[in-house]
Amino acid sequence: MSSHAQLRPPGRLTVVEPGMLSLVQDRGRPGYAHLGVGRAGAADLAAMVLANRVLGNDESAPVVEVTNGGLAFTCDVPSFVAVTGAPLPVKVGARRRWTHEVLSVAAGEVVALGMPHHGLRSYVAVRGGICVPPVLGSCSTDRLSGLGPERLRVGATLGIGPGRGRLPVADLVVAPPPPDPAEDVRLPVRLGPRADWFEPEALGTLLKTRFEVTPDSDRVGVRLAGPALPRRILSELTSEGVVEGSLQAPPGGRLTLFGPDHPVTGGYPVIAVVRERAMPVVAQLRPGQGVRFVRG
Numbered sequence: 021m022s023s024h025a026q027l028r029p030p031g032r033l034t035v036v037e038p039g040m041l042s043l044v045q046d047r048g049r050p051g052y053a054h055l056g057v058g059r060a061g062a063a064d065l066a067a068m069v070l071a072n073r074v075l076g077n078d079e080s081a082p083v084v085e086v087t088n089g090g091l092a093f094t095c096d097v098p099s100f101v102a103v104t105g106a107p108l109p110v111k112v113g114a115r116r117r118w119t120h121e122v123l124s125v126a127a128g129e130v131v132a133l134g135m136p137h138h139g140l141r142s143y144v145a146v147r148g149g150i151c152v153p154p155v156l157g158s159c160s161t162d163r164l165s166g167l168g169p170e171r172l173r174v175g176a177t178l179g180i181g182p183g184r185g186r187l188p189v190a191d192l193v194v195a196p197p198p199p200d201p202a203e204d205v206r207l208p209v210r211l212g213p214r215a216d217w218f219e220p221e222a223l224g225t226l227l228k229t230r231f232e233v234t235p236d237s238d239r240v241g242v243r244l245a246g247p248a249l250p251r252r253i254l255s256e257l258t259s260e261g262v263v264e265g266s267l268q269a270p271p272g273g274r275l276t277l278f279g280p281d282h283p284v285t286g287g288y289p290v291i292a293v294v295r296e297r298a299m300p301v302v303a304q305l306r307p308g309q310g311v312r313f314v315r316g
Contacts, residue, residue, distance in 0.1 A: 029151040029179030031097035035172045036130060039090025042172040044150055045143075046082040049158035049167075053261065053284040060162035063239060063280050063303035064141055067105035067198075071145035074102045074122055076185050081149030082159040084172065086142045091172075092132040093144075095180060099125045100147040106139025106304055107197040120197045138200050139304035151179030163239050164281040198304070204230060205309065207298050208316035209267065214257070214289035218269070222249035226267075226291060226313055231275060235307040239281040241268075242305055248272045249291060262286040265294035265302070267313075277302060 035042070045068065048061020062068035062085055069079045084091065089108045095101075103110055103119040110117045113129045119142065125131055136142060152159045152169050161168040170176075215223060231246035249269050262268065262285060266278045270288045277294060278286075279302065292313065294302060305311065 029148075030182050031095055031099065031148070031180035033146060033150070033178045033180055034094050034096070035091070035174060035176040035178075036094060037090060037092040037132070038172045038174060038176070039086055039088065039092075039133065041087040042091045043085050043161040043163075044082050044152055044169045044172075044178065045085040045160045046158055047080045048160050048280060049156045049162075052156055056284055057156065057165055057167065058162060058282055058284050059264065059280060060160040060165075060168065060239075061158070061280050062143065062160075064105050064143065064300045066300040067141070067143045067303075068145075070120075071102045071104040071143045072149070074104075074120075075100055075145055075147040076183065077145060077147060077149050081145065081181070082152060083150060084144040084178075086133060086144060088140060089133045089135040089142065091144065092130055094128055094130055095125055095146065096127055097180065098127050099180060100183070101125050101131060102145045103133065103142055104145075105142040105198070106136035108136040108142055109134035138306075139198065140306050141303050146180050147183040148181035151181045162281055164283060201301070201304070201309075203310055204312050205301055205305065206312050206314050207301065208295045209292040209313045210295065211292045211315070212290075213293075215291050217251055217253040217257075217289040218291055219250040219252045222251070222291070225249055227315065229312075231311045231313075233305045233307050233309045233311060234274065237305070237307065239279050241279050241282060242277040242302060244275040244277060244311060246275065249275070251289070253289075257287055257289050259285040259287045262290060263293065265296065265299055266290045267292045267294065279303070
């Protein structure tokens, strides 16, 4: 049995304040699309992996994904903690700290995350990893299917696994935070699989227009305000498989850029797909932020 599934983990993390939305995430549960189950997992996988690396955890160890800051918690045993992703101020007890460094936390000491200066999602890792029961091989919360742990609430407790290998040097290991993004983010795409359902000018509009992230965006998809993309084929599309990064274009509606909790099938044509390497950038998009698509 893995350390993430132990019945009696050596420590416990207790939520004092959950923030706007805090979820347990890992790499997700790929391979179940044929059963109607998506991957889910951390929206910014690069930030999740980094948080685990600086603590000496397995890269896939579960972490807490925090949207727009605000999480506060305690550990009932002395712990090492790392926060990555969207940079924000961190308080450990009375000490003011920051993201992207190893934090030494005494038992019972409150760790409190502020609001991110830019970006949207931050990742909290604890040495030893978060221990919750896996579902279909993953500890991730899937907001669409309802699989995995519930969103964190006041008083929720999570197990902390045993640290293995060499301990990090407390408060000295520093990893660089992500750069402050430009006002408009450029996302590389490959056209298709249904680009031929659109008029030729629609492709030009997609690649030359500034779109804007809307407030109703979530882990299922980033909704984008912008011009409609005229269709050449107006008939209904039989539902077909879709992947993370798909740009789905309903008739006369807003583009939706599918995120980690996306449905596994869709009934609207996908005009393009954002490259996998750019999805950590997508995870950090905030409402009102501009997006431009480029072929690449």
